[in-house]
Amino acid sequence: MSTERFVGKVALITGAGSGIGRAVAGRLVDEGATVFAVDISADGLAALADEVSGPGAVLTHRADLSEPSACAGAVAECVDRAGRLDVLGNIAGIAASSHLADVTVEQYRRIMAINTDACFFMCQAAVPHLLETGGNIVNLASNAGLMGQAYTVAYCMSKGAVIQLTRSLAMEFVRTDLRVNAIAPAAVNTPLLHNFEIADGVDVELMKPYMGFRGMAEADELARLFAFVASDEVPNMHGAVISVDNGITAG
Numbered sequence: 599m600s601t602e603r604f605v606g607k608v609a610l611i612t613g614a615g616s617g618i619g620r621a622v623a624g625r626l627v628d629e630g631a632t633v634f635a636v637d638i639s640a641d642g643l644a645a646l647a648d649e650v651s652g653p654g655a656v657l658t659h660r661a662d663l664s665e666p667s668a669c670a671g672a673v674a675e676c677v678d679r680a681g682r683l684d685v686l687g688n689i690a691g692i693a694a695s696s697h698l699a700d701v702t703v704e705q706y707r708r709i710m711a712i713n714t715d716a717c718f719f720m721c722q723a724a725v726p727h728l729l730e731t732g733g734n735i736v737n738l739a740s741n742a743g744l745m746g747q748a749y750t751v752a753y754c755m756s757k758g759a760v761i762q763l764t765r766s767l768a769m770e771f772v773r774t775d776l777r778v779n780a781i782a783p784a785a786v787n788t789p790l791l792h793n794f795e796i797a798d799g800v801d802v803e804l805m806k807p808y809m810g811f812r813g814m815a816e817a818d819e820l821a822r823l824f825a826f827v828a829s830d831e832v833p834n835m836h837g838a839v840i841s842v843d844n845g846i847t848a849g
């Protein structure tokens with residue numbers, strides 16, 4: 599069911615070319631937002647633009663957000679083309695499985711640059727605009743940021759940092775109208791999960807605690823939650839880390 603919660607609002611969504619980001623972008627456009635969709639994948643952005651129709655609109659911007667200057671550039675371009683910024687959704691991310699000894703410096707830095715650094719630099723660039731509009735930030739964390747997982751050490755570190763980024767910003771801006779929250783899903787049915795290859799020779803027993811008992815979520819469920827968190831319906835939700843993990847982190 600569509601509502602009109604985002605009519606007149608502008609949402610910058612990273613990772614909008616696939617999976618959760620694409621579902622979020624579609625949902626917000628359905629609810630009247632102008633979505634400034636950012637992704638490294640030109641094909642993903644073109645597919646999004648083809649797929650969505652009104653009542654809102656999509657503007658696309660290709661960028662590799664692992665570069666801090668590209669984060670500042672994306673925010674500046676958004677405000678320039680769309681006129682304002684009400685919601686920042688930091689959704690772009692990558693994941694990989696590896697034994698500790700096999701993680702190369704390049705792989706480690708790429709995960710941190712996209713999953714953690716880009717969130718930081720996007721927030722840094724967006725906050726002045728969000729303070730003007732009384733807007734909010736929603737970061738995509740993961741159950742992997744809340745618990746230790748074997749064979750994904752760098753990914754877990756990167757998502758733990760996203761959670762601390764969320765909480766720290768929430769405290770720094772607690773006397774303003776800005777809201778900052780995080781959503782922490784476990785498995786979601788997206789290309790990231792389909793392309794995820796578990797490293798050879800792992801001890802499967804060590805992975806069971808984060809495999810869960812109930813299967814995976816669909817991206818649309820995350821999009822519905824994102825829209826709720828980013829809407830004006832929950833003005834007191836600030837600094838929250840909302841799990842959508844079928845109980846994995848409850849155990």
Ligand SMILES: NC(=O)c1ccc[n+]([C@@H]2O[C@H](COP(=O)([O-])OP(=O)(O)OC[C@H]3O[C@@H](n4cnc5c(N)ncnc54)[C@H](O)[C@@H]3O)[C@@H](O)[C@H]2O)c1
Pocket residue numbers: 612613614615616617618619636637638639642661662663664689690691692693712738739740741782783784785786787788789790791
């Ligand atoms: N799918 C899951 O099971 C799951 C679970 C927990 C958390 N998450 C998190 O949710 C977020 C979205 O994941 P998804 O499953 O939709 O993945 P996805 O692979 O479907 O989409 C990720 C998007 O990020 C974009 N991206 C990657 N690197 C980029 C870069 N350098 N600059 C700009 N864009 C870049 C990709 O092109 C892609 O469009 C990620 O942060 C991921 O860690 C996913």
